[in-house]
Every structure is written in C-alpha cells, then in structure tokens.
Amino acid sequence: MKFARDFRDTLANQHFPVHWVEQAIPYGQLKKCLKKVQRELHDLGLDPETLKSLTDPENTSPVALNYRLNTTGDGHSVRPILTVDVHLKDGVVVDASLTSTSRKFLEKLAVEVDAARRRVSNDDRDKDVSDEPHLPSQVTENNSAAEEVAQEVGGHHETIEVPLIFDNEFFDILQSDVNNIDALQASERRNMTNEIQELRQEIGQVSQPSRFSKTDLARWRQIFELYLDAEVFFATNEQDHGARSSQVALKKLQWFQQEVETRQLARLFKLRASQQAFARFVQLNSNLLKNLQFQELNQLAVLKILKKFDKRTSLGVSKRFRLAVQPHMLMTGSIGKDVCAQLSQDLVTVVPQLTDYLCPICFAVAYRPVRLDCQHIFCIRCVVHIQRRRERYCPLCRADVVMQASGCNLDNELGRYMRKYFAKEVKEKERSDDIERGMEEYGPTYNHKECIVM
Numbered sequence: 001m002k003f004a005r006d007f008r009d010t011l012a013n014q015h016f017p018v019h020w021v022e023q024a025i026p027y028g029q030l031k032k033c034l035k036k037v038q039r040e041l042h043d044l045g046l047d048p049e050t051l052k053s054l055t056d057p058e059n060t061s062p063v064a065l066n067y068r069l070n071t072t073g074d075g076h077s078v079r080p081i082l083t084v085d086v087h088l089k090d091g092v093v094v095d096a097s098l099t100s101t102s103r104k105f106l107e108k109l110a111v112e113v114d115a116a117r118r119r120v121s122n123d124d125r126d127k128d129v130s131d132e133p134h135l136p137s138q139v140t141e142n143n144s145a146a147e148e149v150a151q152e153v154g155g156h157h158e159t160i161e162v163p164l165i166f167d168n169e170f171f172d173i174l175q176s177d178v179n180n181i182d183a184l185q186a187s188e189r190r191n192m193t194n195e196i197q198e199l200r201q202e203i204g205q206v207s208q209p210s211r212f213s214k215t216d217l218a219r220w221r222q223i224f225e226l227y228l229d230a231e232v233f234f235a236t237n238e239q240d241h242g243a244r245s246s247q248v249a250l251k252k253l254q255w256f257q258q259e260v261e262t263r264q265l266a267r268l269f270k271l272r273a274s275q276q277a278f279a280r281f282v283q284l285n286s287n288l289l290k291n292l293q294f295q296e297l298n299q300l301a302v303l304k305i306l307k308k309f310d311k312r313t314s315l316g317v318s319k320r321f322r323l324a325v326q327p328h329m330l331m332t333g334s335i336g337k338d339v340c341a342q343l344s345q346d347l348v349t350v351v352p353q354l355t356d357y358l359c360p361i362c363f364a365v366a367y368r369p370v371r372l373d374c375q376h377i378f379c380i381r382c383v384v385h386i387q388r389r390r391e392r393y394c395p396l397c398r399a400d401v402v403m404q405a406s407g408c409n410l411d412n413e414l415g416r417y418m419r420k421y422f423a424k425e426v427k428e429k430e431r432s433d434d435i436e437r438g439m440e441e442y443g444p445t446y447n448h449k450e451c452i453v454m
C-alpha cells in the first residue's frame with residue numbers, strides 16, 4: 001500500500017516530463033492484475049503453500065510443478081508457463097503422498113484438461129497426445145525421481161500445461177511497459193549524445209587559445225578540472241568504484257556547481273557564448289540525473305511488484321524475470337554509463353588538461369617532449385638525465401629504448417600543441433630548464449637573468 005502511494009507521489013513531485021510519467025511502470029494496474037492471478041491460482045487449489053511444496057526441487061510427490069518464464073528470441077516478450085508432471089495409471093494419479101490440496105488441484109485440473117483433450121481429439125483423432133495445446137513434456141529434476149516410482153508401480157508420465165490467463169496478462173503488461181521505458185531511454189540517450197556533440201563544438205570554439213582575441217580557455221580548464229574531480233556519475237577511485245546512485249550524483253553535481261559559483265568561474269567568462277555553453281552543460285548534467293532518477297524509480301517499482309508476486313504465489317518470479325529479461329534491457333543502468341563516458345571523454349577533453357601532458361619524472365609540463373621508441377613521452381631534460389646515468393630502460397615500461405633516443409625523438413608537433421594550450425606552464429618550464437642548465441655549466445652560484453637572449 002505504502003509503496004504504491006510513494007511511487008505515485010514521487011512521479012508527481014520530481015518534475016519529470018509528462019511523457020515520461022505516462023510511460024512509468026503502472027504499479028497500481030499490476031497490483032490489481034496480481035490479485036486476479038492470485039484468485040486464478042487459488043481457484044485451481046494452488047495457494048502459496050501448495051505451490052511452494054509442489055515446485056520444491058526436493059519434492060518427491062508423484063505430482064511436480066514446473067514454473068518458468070519463456071522469452072522470445074529478442075527478449076521483448078515473456079510468457080509464463082506452469083506445467084505439472086503427473087504419474088498416471090489407468091487415467092488416475094498414482095498417489096503416494098498427495099496432500100488434500102494437491103489432490104483438489106489435480107481434480108480441478110483434470111476437468112479442464114479433459115475438456116481440452118476432448119476438443120482436440122474431435123479436431124484430429126489421429127494426433128498423438130503430446131500434440132495437444134500444452135507444451136511437450138520437459139525433463140525436470142523432479143522427473144527422474146517420479147519416473148522411478150512410475151516404473152515400480154506401472155503406468156505412465158504426463159506433463160500438462162496449467163492454463164493461466166491472468167498470469168499471462170500480468171507479464172504482458174509488465175513486459176510491454178519495460179519495453180516502453182527502454183525505448184524512451186534510448187531516445188533520451190540519442191538526444192543527449194547529440195547535445196554533447198554540439199556542445200563540444202561550442203566549447204571548443206570559446207576555449208581556443210589565442211593571443212589576439214578573447215578566450216575562456218583558462219576558465220573552461222578550471223571548470224572541467226573541478227568537474228572531473230567531482231566524479232558526478234561515476235567513481236574512479238578504488239574504494240568507491242562504479243556507477244553512482246542518483247542521490248549521490250545529485251550531491252556531487254551540487255558540489256560542482258557550488259565550487260564554480262564560489263570561484264566565480266562562470267560569472268567571469270569573457271565571452272557571452274561561454275556563459276550560454278556553461279548553462280547548457282549544467283542542463284545536460286541535470287537531464288542525465290533526471291534520467292537516472294526515473295530509471296531507479298521504475299526499477300524499484302518492478303522489483304517491488306515482483307516481490308509482491310512472489311509473496312502471494314511462491315513462484316519465484318523475481319529471479320526468473322531478472323534472468324529472462326534483464327540482459328536485453330536498458331533498465332540495468334547503462335544510460336548513465338554511456339552518456340557519462342561521452343561527457344568525460346568526448347566533451348571534457350575538448351579542453352586539454354595539464355595532467356595529461358606532464359612529464360612522469362619531473363611532473364612539470366613535458367616540454368620539449370621526447371617520444372621514446374616505446375611511445376612514452378618525457379621532457380628533454382629528464383631524458384638527458386637518465387641517459388647521463390646510462391640507464392637504458394624506459395622508467396614506465398622498462399623497454400630498452402633510452403640510449404637510442406636522439407634529436408629525432410623530439411615530438412615537435414606535440415611541442416607546438418603544448419606551447420599553444422599551456423603557454424604559461426611551458427614558459428615556466430623553459431625558465432627552470434635554463435636555470436638548471438646554467439647551474440650545470442657554471443656551478444650552483446649561477447644567477448639566471450631573464451633578459452639574456454641566447
């Protein structure tokens with residue numbers, strides 16, 4: 001009772017778009033349908049206890065129930081199938097330890113199946129019994145034990161499908177709604193992907209390094225550095241690995257916005273287009289968050305209704321439904337993962353971050369970059385140092401490449417790129433390299449003068 005109300009309230013209060021709310025899991029409708037399922041089973045004499053004992057793999061009774069969810073090849077529809085294995089002798093169930101409830105169930109079932117059989121034999125008298133509308137008999141774990149009994153006392157084994165109308169209806173509703181939500185999320189994801197591409201171009205333009213016109217490169221760099229630190233949707237550190245819940249993501253996003261605000265990063269943009277792009281960036285993030293919230297809420301509704309189903313029928317559908325359906329559906333949470341990866345890999349990288357261009361030995365910008373034959377990059381000063389020490393192996397991958405490095409290994413194109421995007425850091429690096437070289441030549445008392453042009 002409580003969840004139904006919470007679910008309705010949350011859907012109404014979270015400011016989800018109307019067309020989303022219309023697609024939400026119809027929890028109330030499913031609950032009503034579940035009542036009919038329960039009645040249907042009850043009418044067959046299958047109350048939860050009887051179902052539990054007859055579907056138990058340890059069950060040694062001559063009657064065994066088998067319940068499963070069959071999916072179509074594409075996983076877009078589910079059909080629940082309840083079959084009963086009975087051991088018949090002269091048309092009567094061989095009774096070893098039948099409880100009165102299972103006897104009652106079988107008597108009712110016999111009437112239904114008998115009617116069905118008569119219909120079929122009227123249609124086609126030559127057809128074999130196994131061609132009847134129920135599924136062909138399936139070997140279950142229970143069969144072997146029951147089979148032994150059958151051989152001892154004579155008679156034969158039969159698998160009969162129990163007709164379930166409302167159970168089918170329940171899964172029709174549930175599955176078609178899950179499919180709708182998946183379709184909705186797929187279209188949301190496409191929209192966000194397009195938005196990311198557009199935004200990438202916009203931000204690329206306003207953060208172009210330029211000496212002669214206005215640029216917001218430095219601000220965007222700080223903003224994205226903060227954004228990466230915030231790890232809004234995904235944790236990258238060890239203890240906290242993986243996708244975040246929407247609640248955590250919300251807090252992280254708020255932290256990010258607060259930091260940008262405190263440092264006045266967005267307010268002091270030089271270009272108007274930067275302001276607009278930042279607003280779009282924030283909007284994109286909150287849109288992704290909304291998607292996550294909606295997804296979580298619906299997942300919870302599915303989980304709750306299946307649990308309720310199990311409580312009332314003992315048919316174990318929670319597990320079966322997950323196994324049968326989940327591999328096909330987006331509701332497993334991939335929307336966050338995909339879009340986040342695009343946000344942090346495609347969008348944020350449009351503004352290069354210094355951390356990606358540091359020399360792994362001196363931790364300054366790797367200017368002038370030397371690309372060793374193993375493709376690892378270090379600043380020229382550090383390569384000179386390790387060569388002087390006659391260390392042959394790359395400090396990162398231990399390949400025997402250091403002594404072969406020469407002027408040919410200088411990556412001039414990368415050097416120009418660093419100069420363009422990290423002008424300040426490159427200048428600092430050049431200065432400290434000059435001082436170091438001076439000290440090497442003239443001793444520790446070397447006094448570096450900025451104005452000297454070499």
Ligand SMILES: [Zn+2]
Nearest residue numbers: 359362379382
């Ligand atoms: Zn270095």
Ligand SMILES: [Zn+2]
Nearest residue numbers: 374376394397
């Ligand atoms: Zn290497």
